[in-house]
Amino acid sequence: MLRLAILAIAPLAAACLTPPDNDILQFEDDFEACELCGWATTGDVRRVTTYHPGEHAMALAPGATAMTGVAIVRTPADTAWESDDGNWVELSTDCVGPGALDLVPDGAGGLAVVVALDDRGRAPFARHWLNFPPLDPAVMHRFDSLTLTAASLPCRVDNVQIRISGGTYGY
Amino acid sequence: MGTDLLRAALVVALLTATAGADELAPPGTTAPTPLAVADAPPPAPTRGARLQLALSGDLRITRLDGTADRFVDDAMAYGWRVAAARPLYGLGVDAHYLWTPIVDVGARVGHLTQDYAAGVDPADRMGIAWTTVAASARLHWAKGRPFLPEPRLDLGLARQTWTVHGVEDQATRSFARIGVDWRLGTRTAGVMLSVAYTLADHAAVDGPAPPVGGLDLAIGPYVRR
Numbered sequence: 001m002l003r004l005a006i007l008a009i010a011p012l013a014a015a016c017l018t019p020p021d022n023d024i025l026q027f028e029d030d031f032e033a034c035e036l037c038g039w040a041t042t043g044d045v046r047r048v049t050t051y052h053p054g055e056h057a058m059a060l061a062p063g064a065t066a067m068t069g070v071a072i073v074r075t076p077a078d079t080a081w082e083s084d085d086g087n088w089v090e091l092s093t094d095c096v097g098p099g100a101l102d103l104v105p106d107g108a109g110g111l112a113v114v115v116a117l118d119d120r121g122r123a124p125f126a127r128h129w130l131n132f133p134p135l136d137p138a139v140m141h142r143f144d145s146l147t148l149t150a151a152s153l154p155c156r157v158d159n160v161q162i163r164i165s166g167g168t169y170g171y
Numbered sequence: 172m173g174t175d176l177l178r179a180a181l182v183v184a185l186l187t188a189t190a191g192a193d194e195l196a197p198p199g200t201t202a203p204t205p206l207a208v209a210d211a212p213p214p215a216p217t218r219g220a221r222l223q224l225a226l227s228g229d230l231r232i233t234r235l236d237g238t239a240d241r242f243v244d245d246a247m248a249y250g251w252r253v254a255a256a257r258p259l260y261g262l263g264v265d266a267h268y269l270w271t272p273i274v275d276v277g278a279r280v281g282h283l284t285q286d287y288a289a290g291v292d293p294a295d296r297m298g299i300a301w302t303t304v305a306a307s308a309r310l311h312w313a314k315g316r317p318f319l320p321e322p323r324l325d326l327g328l329a330r331q332t333w334t335v336h337g338v339e340d341q342a343t344r345s346f347a348r349i350g351v352d353w354r355l356g357t358r359t360a361g362v363m364l365s366v367a368y369t370l371a372d373h374a375a376v377d378g379p380a381p382p383v384g385g386l387d388l389a390i391g392p393y394v395r396r
Contacts, residue, residue, distance in 0.1 A: 051378025
């Protein structure tokens with residue numbers, strides 16, 4: 001019996017909640033701290049409760065837009081061996097797919113990250129990843145804002161993150 | 172629920188299979204021993220213990236709940252950075268009346284807790300606390316022989332406190348717990364080992380619902396008076 005208990009408990013002791021490496025996380029919003037603070041909106045955009053009274057998301061009605069400022073600088077690689085883990089936006093949404101991502105010059109030397117949410121249908125919440133277009137590793141890039149737009153379907157969005165490898169943490 | 176019932180049946184079948192055929196036979200069905208002639212009258216029967224109290228440290232392996240895999244997938248899909256069906260742990264107290272001939276009836280209260288997921292901020296946790304009360308029945312066919320498995324059934328209600336981002340949500344859930352107890356000790360005191368499977372009603376949640384059923388392991392002292 002003791003042997004059975006040890007065999008059962010040993011793997012459980014290793015099942016701790018160790019967070020993953022977040023070195024390339026540059027921006028994150030889970031919409032829990034306050035009522036869409038930091039977001040400028042057009043159209044019907046609300047903070048809504050999801051599967052638990054303590055869990056909230058941002059709901060965008062069709063045609064609505066939400067924009068927040070970020071301050072992310074991706075410095076040029078300074079060594080030949082420096083690797084690039086990629087650059088992407090991560091979000092959870094009940095729209096069926098990830099949508100589309102574009103980088104738009106903002107006229108001030110920076111780039112606006114624009115995400116058009118998927119308008120093909122609704123689905124249970126799922127995690128989606130939107131890769132940036134290829135960035136020239138020899139050039140400095142500055143990202144000044146993140147914009148989410150809903151087209152013809154309402155979408156709920158939660159846990160939005162921007163991950164830039166090599167960038168400077170500074171939102 | 173069907174899968175859970177199969178798991179529970181399997182647990183009981185495996186655990187009770189360790190007893191021999193003679194040990195499992197109902198009282199009075201085994202072959203009689205030869206009579207001996209006594210020179211002196213037998214001593215007057217003494218009144219046995221009638222109440223048993225037990226305290227136990229409890230561990231529930233929620234990984235064996237049928238909804239464990241779905242919880243992890245849903246939590247990661249929603250954006251939790253790490254999620255796992257971790258074991259609930261806590262304490263329980265049993266009180267049983269030893270009802271002749273072979274049935275103990277009583278009640279069990281317990282409290283279990285655990286964190287199931289963490290966000291980008293490691294201090295941002297999803298946690299569960301389960302406070303339970305249950306009616307309990309157990310067959311004590313061991314009749315003084317030590318370390319025989321005694322089947323047991325608990326039916327009860329749990330007050331569930333589900334904490335997400337520091338906000339608590341409370342609900343009442345029903346559960347059934349089926350398994351076996353082993354009593355290691357004398358007629359008046361010792362250690363009780365328990366193995367059981369808990370089936371809990373499934374929460375209707377559009378998102379990651381932490382698994383709260385699974386395989387129970389419990390150990391602790393008991394006394395009889």
